[in-house]
Amino acid sequence: MKHLPNIKQQLSTLLSLPSISSALPDYDMSNKGVIDQIASWCETLGFKVDIQCIDKARGKFNLLATLGSGPGGLILSGHTDTVPCNIEKWQSDPFKLTDKDNRFYGLGSCDMKGFFALALAAIEKVDARQLKAPIFILATADEETSMSGARALATLGLPKARAAIIGEPTSLKPINMHKGILMEGIKITGQAGHSSDPELGNNAMDAMHTVISELKDFRQQLKQEFKHTAFSVPSPTLNLGCIHGGDNPNRICGQCELHFDLRMIPGMNTEQLRQRIQDRLDRVAKQTQTDIEFYRLFDGVDAFASGENSELVALAEKLSGHGAEAVAFATEAPFLAAANIDTVVMGAGSIDQAHQPDEYMAHDQIEPMVKYIGQFIKHYCL
Template sequence: MKPLPDIKQKMSTLLSLPSISSTLAEYDMSNKSVIDQLASWCESLGFSVEIQCVDEAHKKYNMLATLGKGPGGLILSGHTDTVPCNIEKWQSDPFTLTDKDNRFYGLGSCDMKGFFALALAAVEKVDPAKLKSPIFILATADEETSMTGARALASLGLPKARAAIIGEPTSLKPINMHKGILMEGIKITGQAGHSSDPSLGKNAMDVMHSVIGDLMSFRAELKQQYHHTGFSMPNPTLNLGCIHGGDNPNRICGQCELHFDLRTIPGMSSQQLRVQIKDRLDRIAEQTQTQIEFYRLFDGVEAFASGEHSELVNLAEKLTGHGAQAVAFATEAPFLAAANIDTVVMGAGSIDQAHQPDEFMAHDQIEPMVNYIEQFIKHYCL
């Protein structure tokens, strides 16, 4: 086992390797440099490392590093990408670690390159010869957009670990539930024509009016049907996000398109919801004799809930002194939980600092998180 740079140096190196994930091609980047750096550090600590290309066209990669052998074990999981940033709105270079006011500033400092620096620091305290179950470090691609990396985990072959910690910034509090998300599109194709005679065409915007009314009715039905007091917003939500249609006031609108999101709570099925929406849209299409296309903007993420008697959640609550909480944002947790791995979301830094200029991780979050990870390793691997 070779000693690695200290936590500050590790974070500085990772932040200096841009790995922006974006739906806009002009901002999107490969995460290969981050994966290669993590692989190098893991190999120095004696891990065996597997790197998987999950999107050859965009050069996106996952890494699974394994230290030790035997059944069970613990996964320390994080994503290697960041959101885009408005450099002009930062007070410092987002790709350079800035140590100021007892905080580490930089893009990815808390969300969530910083987690890898803390996880590796905890692993360095462990004697590999004493491991009875393995430690896994999982690094994924494109969590901020498509979750391509998490979706590829099945083909990578997730280890049969007992537990997994996803180190998203939660202010050191364990998260045992979060909402899921669908992002969907509806495109209505009518027939353009001169607005002086509606019979010359078929107004797609008129049909969209019916579609929006039906979606609002569906939203009310979901609110009546599903409720979970663990969330500050206890019901599923359906947001009509953006709409585009037509091209001129004196032309019958020939095409209209709507994008919306639906945030689910545990117990709801994305597949079933899509079937229900499709059935409703098919009825409107038949009634109005128009073409209605229903499509996914991305594949979506299921809602997540740890097992009712989760050993990991109980341990996290005991270590931190905080009861497990539910959050509205989505993570990669459902993909690990689907493999029957006991999973909790917990990390240093606050989600309030993520996705905005001057993102930071406070110094006083670092040592406690390293200690918590070390205790998790002792429980599951030693």
């Protein structure tokens, strides 16, 4: 029987394959190298491998690998991309594994290339001949930006598995709930003119002032309407992130643009939220006689909540010794949960290290997670 490289060697290889996902083309990279490497290791273990092209121009790919057959089974899911990094702020090369202070340092070490190495280490201990239900490995593209990989999988049809583990860094604690996120833009077009006479134009910045007042009022309304005490910030949040408008002090502002995000708690409907904002914008457009465009910066991610009687969450709590928690960051979990797959987010490493210089995975998180994955496989596949 062929054996895979050990966890450290696998992680070193994955870190050496840059796969940055960015909305800025100058930083964006293909993830094909990472996908091909994971596929090769999966084939060594006897998996049937399917590589799906998501975006040929940008070189974005998903992997679905299957070991065993039959109904049910367990999905081990993760994303292959990383965020950009400020190399000058790292104490070591982010694309090389650095092993020091009982930590593995590198971009993607915990968020979340490391999960694939841990999952494969657990699977390597399984006798595939004993499988009663399949093991699936999902490796996706662009989680850090558009989640286009997860969206594509949802469209093509996810495996009809019984359960799914998403191995985001959670310090080995099960996460059964997280907020969703919308990122939206508003562009107001008025009429430029000489600032000496306001009647010569229609100030888009003045209209945006009214729009911001409406959004702040809407924020307070949401805070009163929705609350979930499982979250450290129990209400939905609406953040006014950036604004650009005008071109000179002595010209009436002809155009102004605002970007904001809205983080929803479970139970909130994204399309209803957008419609409520649109209704407010329509009133402002009529009142100010400006053209107001409301658009999506990306399609958004729904909030996630496991089922109240989730077998998987109960098992994760039992194995880890931690009660399930809610977090503010978003994952690909809603896409799996929407396919009626019992889903939990749980992995080695801490989210506090993700997206930071000198990202790392602590050594003492590794063996426990490998053990947990093995127990999940035993429960759902053996």
